[in-house]
Amino acid sequence: MSSDLPDPDSNQDSAWTTSDVAEHSTLDREIDNPARGDNRRIEVGHSLADVSANGLSYLHPTSLMFDLLAHGRTYLVPAAFGLWGAAKGDATLLIISAMIFVPAFLVSVFRYFTFRYCITNGQLIVRQGLIFRHVRTVPVSRIQNIDFVQNLLHRIFQVAEVKVETASGTKPEATLRVLSMSKMESLRDAVFGDSASNQTLVPDADWQTDPIQTEVPHSAIQPMANPANGRYPNASGQSPLVTPLLEIPLSWLIKAGMASNRGMIMVGILLGAYFQFVDQKEFFRFEALGHLLPVNASPTFIAVAAIGGVIGALLLLRLLGVGWFVLRFFGYQLVRRGDDLRISCGLLTKVSATVPRQRVQFISVHRNLFMRMFGLASIRIETAGGAGNQGEHATESVSKRWFIPVVPEQRVAELLTALRPDLEWDESKLDFKPLSERTGRRLCRLAFMEAVMLSAVGMLVSRPWGWTVGVVALPLLVMWAIKKSKAMRYARAKNCVVYRSGVFIRKTSVTFFEKIQTLRVDQTPFDRRWKMARLSIDTAAAGPADHRIQVPYLEENFARKELQLLRLKTAQEQPVFG
Amino acid sequence: MLHSETHFLKANLETDPSILPAGVTVPTTQVEARIPGVHGFGPETPEQFYPLDPRNVRLEQIASLVFSTLALAGVFIALSIVWLNIGFGMLWYCLAAGAFLVVTVLYIAAWFWPPVSHRHAAWRLDAAGLEIRRGVLWQHQITIPLGRVQHADVSQGPFQRMLELGTLTVHTAGTQNASVELQGLTHTMAIQLRDLIVEQRKDQHVV
Known part of the structure; x- marks a missing residue:
């Protein structure tokens, strides 16, 4: 079938040494799923290579500037000193800052000229370095997300910073700073055109006749605006429809x-x-x-x-x-394209993120006090890899922490179904199991003890009337305890587990049996006294949604039975996250 | 392929607990003899769990004694520093008495605690996965479905080598319990368990 196609390796830039090519071929075979035919895979690889630029490409020329800017923040202080010195006519400071700056600049230049990437044979290959050459091969089917960020400066130059993420670790697999919009778009199409249906392979003919290869959209901020762009072939040879799911008005x-x-x-x-x-x-x-x-x-x-x-x-x-x-x-748009969800938003810095639907590990609906008053909710999701941390990338926080920043209550169910078609979401109909009936008593007793302690502290601080603090605090503490215990609810549905908690910020989270990684039941000495236990459910990338399924104050028997039940249910499901 | 196996496992879980699913094979007779859990699903009774190797008690005792001795040495150093600075006095005697009390408790605990914690630690492996119980005051029950195991390794410290014990560490893609340790198996058992877990994992086509 592929006899008329040239060997994909011949597509490689001459800059590749033969050893490099050999390395990739072996890697390819190693990573390749044995269920797939090698031959067919190479065909796809060839098409993908066509979609992206031929062979290895440099980043966009403005990368040099953006790289310097990104790494230059640390040099801001020396730069200010240098300028200050120059203004005062003092050359030494200028020389010192030049000594810091010139190497930094040279490093950026070096980085730019030694950094190349390409997509070939169904793999994203990123090559860095000259002396210590670092070649990273990411199988396209393992790529979780491709996100991009565009701030004002990026927009002037029509470029974007691109982040490629896999399920491993917290850091993006590769950061391409920066790519032109057209390159970015074709990269994304190449990746998700294949991996949206990574069980089956793409028929050759479709790839060659598809307009996407010749027509590369330039407005990637709203990639769906042009109906021609929204069509690309998937496994069955049909174009997946682009379904707009949500637009958030001002x-x-x-x-x-x-x-x-x-x-x-x-x-x-x-x-x-x-x-x-x-x-x-x-x-x-x-x-x-x-x-x-x-x-x-x-x-x-x-x-x-x-x-x-x-x-x-x-x-x-x-x-x-x-x-x-x-x-x-501003201008938030959520669309579904095949099995991927795409978000784009932002007024000055535009962000676009793609989240493959089957990789959603955890969904969390948050409603704070005011949002409940307005009848609003926000939806957060977690995907494997890239647990949210400090200083996270803008795309990360948008695609995970702020998946849907705000949505009216009545549309939550509809959107959750779009996220996960087999989820029958109706919070009122969920069979919420209450916590142990002794929870209220236990928490109230705790509140009483806290009040006594407050009184004692009050007595230490001010002698005759200090103890009144505790008396005043007691009803508040008790009220809080009751509210808290009432807010906590656990439920198990057909294919998922739901946990709700929080008095002010009500958080309702759901995870699915096939996403559960480990299960545990813990008991503190106090728990044992009250015959209670805590059930914890661990998923990949628990973090960005800011809610964990750790259900305290369950009846011990119930918790242990639930653990066994979930354990069996989990064992029946195949894990899906990459 | 993938689907049929899932169904097979499901069928076993629901109808005939005594039949092993395709994935669970027992590599050696030794393991067969010692891991009845893999034969299927019995009633959820504590008897089904397996204790750690008794030699682990000795190991824990040695480790705790070493720790207590280090603490004792630390106490001596701290007390001599106090003595050099302020000399003997009421404060010094009080400090010394308190410190030695703590160290004595440490030594006693080093000897008597490991048997207690040994009684509270147990594990089992069946077609659904590995399950571990441990903890005396704070009690934990952790289960890892076999399909979720990313990789598993066995490690051995110097004392463990002496007593032919090993630690099995099972890694998942989770976050809170990304790796779960099972300490106190015999080394050969740990290796066999690891092989069993990894083999099962392979059969289930884990991503």
Whole structure:
């Protein structure tokens, strides 16, 4: 069948030494699933090579600049010093900063000229380095996500930073900084055109006749805008339909911003920056506020002004939250293309992320107090690999932490079904098992003990009436305990496990039997006294959704039975995450 | 292929617990004799679990004694530093008494605790997976479905080598329990268990 096709290796750039090629062929065979025919795979590889640029490509020329910018943050201080020195006519500082800068620049140049990538034989190959040559071969079928970020500068140059992720570890498998939009788009098509259906292979003819190979879209921000782009062949030779699932209008974002506490965080950042850069002597003087008032203001006027000021400040906080939401999620679009979910959003920095549907490990619906008032919810997901951590990439936080930042309550079920077709989501109909009936009593007793301790501390602090603290706190603590125990619920459905908890931020999470990695039941000495136990369910990449299925205060017998049951159910399912 | 095997396993789980699914094979008679769990699914009774090797008690005792001795040495050093700085006195005597009390408790615990924790540790392997119980005050029951095992390895410390014991570590793709250790098996048993687990994993076409 492939006799008329040239050997894919002949496509390689001359820069590849023969040993490199040999290395890849062996790697290919090693990684290759024995169930697949080698021959057919090479055919696909050939087509893929056509889709991407021929052979190995350099990154976009502006990469040099972006690389320098990305790594240059650490050199910002020396640069400022150098400029300062130059302004004062002091050459030594300039020379010192040049000594730091020139090598950094050279490193960037070196990195640019030694970095190449290509897609061939169904593998993404990234080659780095000259002396220590590092060749990374990522089988396309193992790629979880391809995400890209575009800030304003990227947009001026029509490029994007591309991140390729597999199931392993927390770091992206490869970061391509930066690619032109057209390259980016063809890379994504090459990867997801194949892996959207990685059980079967693509018929050759379709690849050759498909318009995608000749027509590469340039507007990748809204890749679905052009109906021609939305069509690409999948395994069955039919084009998967692009189904728009959700578009978030500005009004929802404004509501979500009002409901969120983001503004508070932004104030924190601003304050941090303020204290960082402003001299301590010019510390903000709150007394100065007094001068704003008229000289002989009546007490009522002052009170009104104070209340007005507080309300104004709170409003401002909410507005900051709104600003954050609008900046981050403006023009949010969620579409389904075949088996992939694609998100694109952002006002200044545009982000696009692709999440293969079958790789979703964990779904979590969050509703905070205000969101419940507005009838809104947000949906977070977790995929294998890339557990959310500090300083995470913008795409990561969008595709996982903020999968759907805001959605009206009544559309949650519909979207969850789009995420997972066999999920019958109806929270009211779920068979929520209550916690042990003694939970309330246990938590109340704990609250009582806390109150006693508070009283003791109060007595230490202030002698005659210190103990009243505990008395005042007791009803609040008890109320909290009851609310907390009422919020926690566990349920098992046909193919999934659901856990709900949280008083202020209500979180409802669901994971599926085939995604469960380990199960455990733990008992503290207190648990044993109350004949209770905690059931924990571990999945790959538990983290970004900020909720874990760890159900405390279950009846011990129930927890142990549930463990055995889930264990059997889990053993029957095949794990699917990559 | 993949599907039919899933069904096979399911059928076994639901109808005939005594038949082993295709994946579970017992490589040697020794293991067969010592891991009845792999024969199928019996009632969920504690009797079905297997204790660790008794030599593990001795190992734990040795390790705890070594630790206690190190603690004792630390106490001596700390006390002499205090003595050099402030000399003998009420404070020093109090400190010394407290420290030696703690070390004595450590020594006693080093001898008497391992048998207790040995009684509370158990494991089993059946077609559904590996299950481990351990902990005296804080008790844990961990289960790893065989299909979720990414890889498994066996390690051996110097004392373990002396007593021919080994530690089996099972890795999953999870996050909280990404690796689960089963310490206190005989080394050969640990290796056989590992082979069994890995072989099972292969048969299930784990990603």
